[in-house]
Amino acid sequence: MRAAMKTGLWTLLFLWFALLLFQQIRYPQIRLNPISSRILHPFDTRLHYRIGQIDPRFGLSMSEAQQLSEQADHIWQQGTGHIWFVYDPHARLQINFVYDERQNQTNQRVQQLQQIQQTQAQQQQQQQFLDAKKQSIAQSQMMLDRKQAEFQVALAQYNQTVEQINQQGGANPQLKSIFNQQKIYLEQQKQQLNQAIIAHNQVVSTSNQQVDHYNQTNQQIRQSIDRYNQHYAARQFDKGIFNGREINVYEFENQDDLRLVLAHELGHALGLKHLYNNPKALMYPTLKQQNLEDFQLTTDDIALLDENTSLNNFLTKFRL
Known part of the structure; x- marks a missing residue:
């Protein structure tokens, strides 16, 4: 009886760890969630994020930043029919707004x-x-x-x-x-x-x-x-960057521009690289030809995401 219970317990533990491993492979973005959250909620494959520091010189409130970030993550949900992100005030991944010469240059421009x-x-x-x-x-x-x-x-x-x-x-x-x-x-x-x-x-x-x-x-x-x-023309700055731990936004022209900057960097947080064959894609290195006001994921963006989350591509990769 005890042997059977012990065997059953080990089986449950094995299945539980197998589930965590499967989730890690299938949804590599959860690596950025706290270990405790992944253990307590093994079926939650969403990437949790929050707003971190906002330099007041941006003139952006916390509520505006949260609203725009949620609109940005909704772009991925709308384009794929899958919920990839959730705003969580206690998340480990945070989005910071860092004011430096780039935003000053953008304001002047x-x-x-x-x-x-x-x-x-x-x-x-x-x-x-x-x-x-x-x-x-x-x-x-x-x-x-x-x-x-x-x-x-x-x-x-x-x-x-x-x-x-x-x-x-x-x-x-x-x-x-x-x-x-x-x-x-x-x-x-x-x-x-x-x-x-x-x-x-x-x-x-x-x-x-x-x-x-x-x-x-x-x-x-x-x-x-x-x-x-x-x-x-010679000043090609990165508007934002995902460094593997957090997202830092350095410049944006308006809220429509910022929404796509956030969506682009959230794509990197999913482990996606840049796309170089479609200037209208969200993951194209430069945000210029995209429809800022009413953007929708391109087929290239979706194909890149499908490739990154396939079982044959389980290595975690970052694109800064």
């Missing part, structure tokens, strides 16, 4: 980029204004040309009539009065036409000055973009 984009938006409005003004000037020029043509026709007819009457011996007092009135009218038309031409030319001159200023601003924008690209 974002500020300069916003200024460039704001100037470009103003230029676009100015372009629309100048296009409308150009069209208005063209219409005004057409109207002046028509009025000038009409005036020249009326003047030619007047001169021709006067010449004919002079050849016939001159006009009587009544005709002279009519001709004088026509002459006065033509002179008034000429004066109004000259004033319209002067006003039109002033509008054209002002418009040309505005176009010159617009072109100068465009040149300044191009120079600003060139300086921006030259200054920041």
